[in-house]
Amino acid sequence: KAGVTQTPRYLIKTRGQQVTLSCSPISGHRSVSWYQQTPGQGLQFLFEYFSETQRNKGNFPGRFSGRQFSNSRSEMNVSTLELGDSALYLCASSSTGLAGRDEQYFGPGTRLTVT
């Protein structure tokens, strides 16, 4: 069974630009969650989708958005990039859609660098 895949793996963008990251969950999983990981703030929850609906959202500004498609693939978008958005963005999939109550399977992440 293929694991969670994220594309691209590395990305360099300039301040003010926008970026879209993609996540393909494990086959059969209907839930996708996104996390930001930085040395200073650690791992922080961004949002959680289940069957194309956002179920939970973390404490991030509206520049961070996401969506989930009918095939459970998910994208997250960050608009008007800031230097502080440089981070490893991780996505995780699970079967039940309750990230805090389910075994989540994480992808390798997308390393975003904003210059």
Add this chain to the structure above:
Amino acid sequence: LAKTTQPISMDSYEGQEVNITCSHNNIATNDYITWYQQFPSQGPRFIIQGYKTKVTNEVASLFIPADRKSSTLSLPRVSLSDTAVYYCLVETSGTYKYIFGTGTRLKVLA
């Protein structure tokens, strides 16, 4: 808003038992606690999950005291391959649903 803290680092020797504590507040009776392991350049990997007393699986145990202000991950007989960063994830009933701990860097020595 729950605040979740862990010791920054721990050293242990092969074959020893390691206990890593996660301190948290404001979690409700049915809020879950999950532990993940992360190696460099990889996403976190699930270890164990529970919401009360004690849970054990083939690799670890999770202890949650009655006051639910902390939880402890217990790794029996660690090996060099257990060298990694360990995170607790606390589900909270508050606004910010899932809170990761600050992470504990475990180094296992030969």
